[in-house]
Structure formats: structure tokens, C-alpha cells
Amino acid sequence: MEKAKIHHIPFKLSGPAIEKNTKLTFKAEDKNGIWNIEDIKGKKVISLFPAINTKICDMQTQQIAKLAQEHKNVTFISISTDSVKKQEEWCAAKGLENVLIVSDDKYKEFQTKTNAYIPRINKLTRGFILLDKENIIQEISLNIELSKEPNYTLLDKWIK
Template sequence: MATVTLHGDPIQTSGTLPKLGTKAPDFKLTVTDLSTQVLSDFEGHKVVLNIFPSIDTGTCAQSVREFNKEASEMENTKVLCISRDLPFAQARFCGAEGLNNVLMLSDYKDGSFGKAYGLDFINGPLEALHSRCVIVLDENGIVTYTEQVPEIVDEPNYKACLYALLNE
């Protein structure tokens, strides 16, 4: 279990992020067209998992914009933006923002992604949503970088994530 804060108030997660050097847990997430994607669909690509509570908050929206601009321009890299938002809300946001370099994925059906990755909030006002995290995977699905943002309203360390991508 990890502890992060929301405006300084502690909130616990369901576990801890996958360890560096380990194979990332598989997942089954819903795309905005209601199709399903699994981890093996991205085999052979570096992957950035940009995970957040809800696209309808300023910080979460900014992380999607930033990763759309930065990491998606990198060679052989897929950026997956993951939340428990409904796919319709994710599609609406990307359409309104003109974002097409990231893939929005939803864990709304059963929350299994959040449980497998140990990042669900288990108490507090955001209970059952995902904590703000970034996880980088190499072409074989091995975890090469993780960050669980300690204060939910803060943005992730984009530079550290991009550095990890460049130095795999």
C-alpha cells in the first residue's frame, strides 16, 4: 500500500506500483470506440502509461496534452492515457482538444487495471479512482520507470519520464 495526498490529506492506494525490471501486469482496457486493448497489443513498442483520476480535472487534462505533445513524437513509442472515465468522456476531451497522438483507455468496466497495478485509491474522496502515476515499459513490456505523484493535484515529472524513454 502507498500513501499519497490530496491537498495534503493522506489517501491510501491498493498496493504498490510494479517494480523496475519486472514484466508489467497484463490488462484489458476499453478504447473510446468501445473496442478492447490488451498489453500484448503494444509489444515491440516502448509504452508510456499516463494514469490519472479523471480527464475532467485540470491536472489530468494537462498531462494528456503534455504527453500528446512530447512523448508521442518519439520513435517507436505509444502513449496510453488511462483512467476510470467513461470512453465517451475521453473521446469528447480528445476531440475538443484536437489530440490524436495518444490512446485513451478506460478501466471503467471492472477496475482490474488499477488493482493489478496497485494504484486504486481505497479511501478518501477519490476512492475507486486511479492515483496519478506514470509507468514506462520497454518493447518487451518490462517496467523501466515508475512515478506515483505524491500530491494528486501535481503534474508528473515529464522530463524524468522522457529521459527514461530516451535511455532505455
């Protein structure tokens, strides 16, 4: 997938999306500073989204928080290009302390390695990436239409 749409308006991604069976390593930033995917052990789901203060991204991140409570054997990581401050404010407003949310704004490693990035608007696309304990991509699902929620049924099937 090299294109995404927002309300049917096409946008080019930064390149061809990363593929299954690829090792994904990256650093990002969280409220404590530098955050590294390699510090997280076990199976992981990365939930990527464009902007936390929008309706669909809000719903997606709250759904991920719910799934994290239901599937304790999986680490759920939400990532966007929002600033850490904006992410923290959102979590505080929603009362979600258990959400692992990181920012790709400073280091830009996630967007560079996955190409799940829309340069024209400086946002990530929407979707999920499932990693095994070695950080090898097992599944990837990126939305073509960003104004729609991702496929939670597919995600639930993957993690069972």
C-alpha cells in the same frame, strides 16, 4: 508507495505499488471495445491520471500528446477510470485525435495489477510507468501529491 494525497489530504492506495522488473499485462476499454496492452509492440509509456476533466489531468494528457509527437519510437498510453465516453468527449473538445487513451473503469485490471488506485474515490493515482517491448516495467514514478503534475523531465530522460 501506499498513500497518495490530494491537496495534502491523505488517501490509501489499494496496496503496495507494482515494482520494477515486473511484467505488466492488462486489458482495458477504448472507443473500439476491448483493448489489450499486449497488442502494442515496442517501448511504451503508460501515463496514469485520476480524472480527465480536471486541470492537472488535462495538462498531463496534453503534454503526453506532445511527447508522443516528439518520440515516435515510443507508444504513449493514457489511462484513467473515466468512462470511454468521457475520454472521447475530452479528446474531441481538445482536437486530439492522436491520443491513445483507455479506460480501466470496466475491467479494472490495471488498477488491480498495479495498486495505483485509490478505492475511496474510485480513481487512479498520477504518474508514469515505462515498459520495454516485453511489457516489463523498466521505470515507475507515482506522484504522492496528485494535485501536482508528474515529473516530465524524468520521463523525458527515461525515453531518450
